Amino acid sequence: MSHIPLLPADPSLSAQATSLAERWQLPINPDAVTGLVLWLDDQGLHLKTLDDAKMGTVQVDFASDAMAWRRQHGGGKNEAVAKAVGIKPGYRPQVLDATAGLGRDAFILASLGCQVTMLERVNAVAALLDDGLRRATQDPELGQWLPGRLRLLPASALDKLHSWEGEQPDVVYLDPMFPHRKKSALVKKEMRLFQLLLGPDLDADTLLMPALQLAQKRVVVKRPSGAPYLNNHKPQLEMQGKANRFDIYLRHA
Numbered sequence: 001m002s003h004i005p006l007l008p009a010d011p012s013l014s015a016q017a018t019s020l021a022e023r024w025q026l027p028i029n030p031d032a033v034t035g036l037v038l039w040l041d042d043q044g045l046h047l048k049t050l051d052d053a054k055m056g057t058v059q060v061d062f063a064s065d066a067m068a069w070r071r072q073h074g075g076g077k078n079e080a081v082a083k084a085v086g087i088k089p090g091y092r093p094q095v096l097d098a099t100a101g102l103g104r105d106a107f108i109l110a111s112l113g114c115q116v117t118m119l120e121r122v123n124a125v126a127a128l129l130d131d132g133l134r135r136a137t138q139d140p141e142l143g144q145w146l147p148g149r150l151r152l153l154p155a156s157a158l159d160k161l162h163s164w165e166g167e168q169p170d171v172v173y174l175d176p177m178f179p180h181r182k183k184s185a186l187v188k189k190e191m192r193l194f195q196l197l198l199g200p201d202l203d204a205d206t207l208l209m210p211a212l213q214l215a216q217k218r219v220v221v222k223r224p225s226g227a228p229y230l231n232n233h234k235p236q237l238e239m240q241g242k243a244n245r246f247d248i249y250l251r252h253a
Helices: 013-022 063-074 080-085 104-111 123-137 142-149 157-162 189-198 203-212
Strands: 007-008 034-043 044-049 094-097 115-119 150-153 171-174 219-223 237-240 244-250
Touching: 007 013, 013 034, 013 123, 034 123, 034 189, 044 123, 044 189, 063 104, 063 237, 080 104, 080 219, 080 237, 094 104, 104 115, 104 142, 104 150, 104 171, 123 142, 123 150, 123 189, 142 150, 157 203, 171 203, 203 219
Parallel strands: 007 034, 094 115, 094 171, 115 150, 171 219
Antiparallel strands: 034 044, 219 244, 237 244
């Protein structure tokens, strides 16, 4: 399912589409009329379905008004994800976000001063993240600090957790795809498109143990409220929010 076709919105974008398709090993199908596609227009790369025009598109946009508001008014170091990874005055952990998705939590942590590495194994999602990073570097403000704090490795989390090279991260952050209930407010446009693309993370439980072996300080798992613990492993700490909770597994040196 990850090898969805790349579709240029206009013939003038064909060369750019070809380059992207070769880089991310994606097929190009300008004649596609159904199913999920990566849609390339003059605003960048989007995930969309050709079967339902009302669904709109999903794009990684770190410079969006919503992300700017969250950075400026969303609580800063008091945000739940910031507290979960252990941000404190004078301390900004190095974070490995092993299941990056749309990169929002990774971006918020980077905006607070953390060095964050995102892992994404699905080529189509990695392409969306890379496109978002590219456009963000062109933003006058984000371009000053984002490239030095947020990077993408298009790789399998399980592979990288077992074969990590370089300095060990302080925190490994896991936010695996969970099959949301239909009534859940989380099942909005982008989550429905992502579920069509990715399905549930059937191997999510296998990530916890290698994450615990790699992290120097803690592993943080983001779960929907009421979801079982990852790998049925009870954490030392839990931070409960309205829709999600953070399960925190502490590593004691």
